[in-house]
Amino acid sequence: xxxxxxxxxxxxxxxxxxxxxxxxxxxxxxxxxxxxxxxxxxxxxxxxxxxxxxxxxxxxxxxxxxxxxxxxxxxxxxxxxxxxxxxxxxxxxxx
Numbered sequence: 001x002x003x004x005x006x007x008x009x010x011x012x013x014x015x016x017x018x019x020x021x022x023x024x025x026x027x028x029x030x031x032x033x034x035x036x037x038x039x040x041x042x043x044x045x046x047x048x049x050x051x052x053x054x055x056x057x058x059x060x061x062x063x064x065x066x067x068x069x070x071x072x073x074x075x076x077x078x079x080x081x082x083x084x085x086x087x088x089x090x091x092x093x094x095x
Contacts, residue, residue, distance in 0.1 A: 001051050002051065002054070003046075003047035003048075003050045003051050004044065004047040004048050004051050006047065007040050007043045007044040007047040008040065008044070009040075010036060010039060010040035010043065011036070011037055011040025011041060011044070012040075013036055013040075014033045014034070014035070014036030014037030014038075014039075014040055015033070015037060016033075017029055017032060017033035017036060018030065018033035018034070018037065020033075021033050
């Protein structure tokens with residue numbers, strides 16, 4: 001939820017500026033606070049959509065079918081016999 005968190009933080013920053021504008025009674029701070037809140041609310045639906053696409057993995061799946069070549073996969077190397085024997089050994093000895 002990376003993008004929706006940022007949009008909500010933008011909206012919250014507008015609320016804080018709005019409170020500061022009320023305390024100071026400055027028109028410029030009030031107007032900038034209103035713009036920040038409106039921008040945060042306007043960006044929120046797109047941010048939620050991007051977050052859902054990120055979580056679903058749809059962007060990665062789509063690039064797989066596009067035909068462009070992404071990162072090349074590294075070849076798996078065979079393990080040495082000593083290393084394979086260490087892996088196969090049981091963790092505890094039976095009594």
